[in-house]
Amino acid sequence: MSVSIAEVQVEHHESGFGISHTAPRLSWRFGPSTVKDWTQASYEVVVTRNGKDEQYKVDSAESVLVPWPSKPLSSRESATVKVRAIGKDGTSTDWKEAKLELGLLEEEQWKGDLISCPRRQVDEPKRPFRVWKEFKVDKAGRAGLYATAHGIYEATLNGKRIGDQVLAPGWQSYKHYLAYQIYDVTDLLVSGTNVLGAYVGEGWYATRLGRPGERNLWGDRPAFLGQLEVDGNVVVKTDSSWVWADGPVITSEIYDGETVDTRLDDETWWKAKGSPVEVLGKPKGKLVSRDAPPVRRLLEVKPKEVITTKSGKKVLDFGQNLVGWVRIDKDFSGKEGTITIRHAEVMEHGELGVRPLRTAKATDEIILGGRTKGWEPKFTFHGFRYAEVSGVDVDLDSFTAVVVYSDMRRTGTFHSSHSAINQLHSNVVWSMMGNFVSVPTDCPQRDERLGWTGDIQAFAPTANFLFDTAGFLGGWLNDVDVEQRLDHNNIPPEVVPKVTMNKRPVRPMAIWADVVALTPWDLYEAFGDEHLLSQQWESMCLWLDKGLPRRSTGLWDHRAVQYGDWLDPRAPPQLPAHGLTDTHLAADAYLVWTTGIVAKIAHVLGKEAEAKRWDKNYADVLREFRLEYVSANGRLVSDTQTAIALALRFGLIEGEKQREHSRERLEYLVRWDAFKISTGFAGTPNILHALADNGLLHLAYRMLQEKDDPSWLYPVGMGATTIWERWNSMLPDGSINPGQMTSFNHYALGAVASFLHAVVGGLSPLEPGYRTALVQPQPGGTITSAKVRYDSPYGPYAVDWTLNGEQLEVKVEVPPNGKAKVVLPGVEETIGSGTREYNVKWEGDKRWPPKLLPGPSSIQMPDEYVP
Structure with missing residues (x-):
């Protein structure tokens, strides 16, 4: 297969039509190709303006965010850009065209x-x-x-x-x-x-x-x-x-x-x-x-079943929790009365489960007497799987669910031999779509639907893999920045756009406010754009320098209220911040991590004086964290899965002796908890990675495959089609969790998908923007095969592996102009474009399945794990 350009992109815009950049950077993604080791030596660009062609040839291997070659564009101006790439082997791609037009700049x-x-x-x-x-x-x-x-x-x-x-x-x-x-x-x-x-x-x-x-x-x-x-x-x-x-x-x-x-x-x-x-x-x-990208109608879902409830109501089950609305496909113009459509995510004991909506009515009413066929709402949206319809006869052909979300390009996919884990991944994708409606929201159904900063901070690495989020999150971060600087005394609001919650003022909040540094960094790693860092630089520095209240040690002021490990499953339903982990340990762990990231960003941006300052600041707060929270032997004062996972993942433990003690303690806690999860928003994105990175991969897989509450697969077993806000938003008896924070579409805990992509599938960025990818699948548990694909800024990377007895068979796909470091048993090499296959000896983890600690006889090890 020859080398071809799949698409020319203008900045991070979906089409180039209506851009605001006078000198827009250009990128081109290559399509799949079997040509081995193809690298770009130069590229040619033809810019057509006012009917005249401008031709440019540039000797460069760069194909992502290259400089605009022509003079700056002006308001309303249209141009056509054609690009072709020439390889070091002398071959060239066909021309690929993009049209662009500027908006009103003044x-x-x-x-x-x-x-x-x-x-x-x-x-x-x-x-x-x-x-x-x-x-x-x-x-x-x-x-x-x-x-x-x-x-x-x-x-x-x-x-x-x-x-x-x-x-x-x-x-x-x-x-x-x-x-x-x-x-x-x-x-x-x-x-x-x-x-x-x-x-x-x-x-x-x-x-x-x-x-x-x-x-x-x-x-x-x-x-x-x-x-x-x-x-x-x-x-x-x-x-x-x-x-x-x-x-x-x-x-x-x-x-x-x-x-x-x-x-x-x-x-x-x-x-x-x-x-x-x-x-x-x-x-x-x-x-x-x-x-x-704008919000569009992107999918349609027909109802799977008409349910008659105990009270005689008719409820459409669309089989999928989704975000959008119901369209009427039948002409009811000859009827009188009102069609009432009530929306909810779940059924509870045979009736529509509306309590989690709190004060939101989530109800559409259509007064009959005129045209109804094709009707759909114009100015609202709902989060629902079930729609209770009254006022007319209900059948499967008369209604359709219209799915809407911001029209981001889908980039990442995952599939494995384990059906429940595949459903978990599907749930993550649907939750992301449903909560990326104009801004990244926490839930799409109740009287909230707000842009909570902590949720997206936890989820961004997963989001950036699944969809091209650069334009979407880049624009939202501009709002975070301006509200922080101009409205809230250098404190990033907990929700952006800022909405008053219970009349309280903006509070400095660790993990949530850290979005100003951590999410730009995640975007940089996914898309390789330094501009995403530079445009948020002032925001992240103001937060750490002026917005964050500190003690004399540089750590968080203990008087500052914290969400901490929000929604730890051990927290009481009505007190979701009252988890097992010390809230200030979690806050200070993130403070150290965020400070270190800001130091890295300063180096990337060439701000060497600032980098020196932030390197020292990082060393100082790291030292104080260790003095405050870590014993001489490596025991943390807050002895929880979250605390230890953060300490190991963020490099907060000093020396191999202390790290070994922390690893042993984390292993003990995971076994003691019978492999159930005991983390909330702070720990969940890190727990499986912390286990895998510290020689405890078998425990990571065992926790991933756990089916009892609380676990990732418990909701799957309960029929979930999106990620829940709580580990047990629905109780085993079919009752809705009594807590007020009970959404059935809430992507934060779906951050686990980054483990599926990077560890199970074995694909992650080694250099920013996937200039070089890391291919390192790490099979475990009862998963016998997996495939992951990511359409990077350079083109599609893919890893497809299968365990065949004692052999691990791996197929790797690398796009033209891309590279991948392949790490397998007995193999460590960097490869160029094309497709390569590996067949290596694989020794299964003899620690599988891991045993429980001796404990109550009521805790039994499952006999088997059914994919």
Whole structure:
């Protein structure tokens, strides 16, 4: 197979259309190839601007984020880029093309104002409204719409929906930024009379958010802003000449759902007479076009079963916990009454399990009398597997679940011989999709759905493998940075965008706030972009220098309240921070680790004076941590799985003697706990890696394969299709955990997938951005085969291994211009592109299966482990 370029990417943008970079860096991923040891010697770029070609040839092996070769681009400018790569062997790829277009780079280029209907009742849900404007063009040319809203909008031209985005413009820190979208509407524009319109809902901007819930956190006037240009000239903009009217949607809230009166639906609403809009002026937030992909409808799921509950209700089971909404596929226009759709993630004792929703209603109501076929909500979304439908007859053909999430490119996959672990991995993927709706949220169903910083900090390595998150998380980190610096006295908020929780101010919180350094570093390791580090540099330094309250030793001030190892399974249901591990030990462990990462970042960025300062700071806090928490023999004062895992994983134990003692103690605790997990948010991402890295791989596999509560496979055995917030969100008797924090779609504990990818599958980055990958599968437990694939910035890496008796058969795939270090029994070599196969002698771990410690006779070792 010859070498080819699969895609040319512009910065971290999904398409290059609507970018904000005047000198965008270019990358090209290579497709799969069997050509061995192919490396790039040079590349050629043809940039076409204003009909003229500019040709460039660069002698370089770089293919990721190479500099823009031409002069800077300007607002609205379009260009076509063609790239081909030439190998050291003299062969070259075919040309691969990418088209790009810049957005509006200067504030003064925005000619319109935010427009709205008259002020609604401030303390109530705000009814969505329509705005529109009739205009004429003499000749339909190249037409583009620039649009955004305070709230959520859906734009139309001549009654036809514009684009495929939903929930636009997404959620952001409105006080500082307002993302806008660009649409090519050339095909919708006609010569003569046209009508540009938009349907506007309150979205995240003015709805009830947080707990117990507060409205209008950024404003109480949902509004639309847009301008349509033809051949670069503004032909219509939002101003006082527009009109407005109510539409068929009566209310629509993020938490509570949508109510629509189909009798008010008018297919020609844009031809009606409206009332003058009110002009609100310019937005406060800076108008930006981000690299983050938009939210789209990406999957459809048909119901698997109609359940009749004990109380006689009809419930659709879609077979998968998901995020989106229910679409009606049947025409009920001849009926009267109301269709009510209640959403929930689980059934409890034969009825819809709505208690975990807390105060969120998660209910859609469709008043009949008009068209229903094709109806779906416009301004809300739900997290659900089950939908209780009343008001009409219910069957499998009349409804479809529409799955929405931010349209990131899927990059990583995993599969093994163990069906339950495969289901666990599927659960991780579905939880990530459901919680990556505009911002990385903690849960998609209840009265929360917030951008908790600790959750994504724990999960980022897994997220970065499964999907291309560079644009998505890079944009969100900009909001973290600006809210930290300008709003919260250098303290990163616990949730971003910041939502008031129980009226309390922002608190400095270890592990959560450490996202400002740890997540940029994780992004750098996955995508190799130093800019992701430099843009967050000030944020991470301000946190450690000014935001974090310290004692004289440099460690955390003991008066600071901490979440610690949040949701340790031993914590009481109503006190999720009261786990076994000392909260300040966990906080200080992360402080040492974060400080060390910041020192590494300084070196990467060439900030040598800063690197020297942070290296010393790291040495100082590491010394103080050891004095405070580690005995002379290596025993930690907090004797838990989490404490020891953090100490080993973060290099906090000094000397081999102390490390050996800690390893022995961790082994004891894992056996004593009968291989059940006893970690929360702090320990879970680290526990299996700590075991594997310290000669206890057999215990890591035994813990991974444990099926009883608490364990990763317990929810799988209970029928879970997403990751739960608690290890036992559902109790064995089918009752929902009594704790208030009980979500059935919560990705944090799914951080275990990084172990599946790197250790079980055997694929991880050895150099940032997978310039060189590490291939080191480590079979164990009862898993006899596994395959993992990652479409890196260079192209696809893959590892496929099978145990065949005493032989380990491994197939490795490396993309053109990539390298991999292969570490197998008797093999340690670095290879170039192509496919290679290895067949090596494999000695099974004689410690498998590991024995329990002597204990109560009620604790029995399972006889077997069924994949």
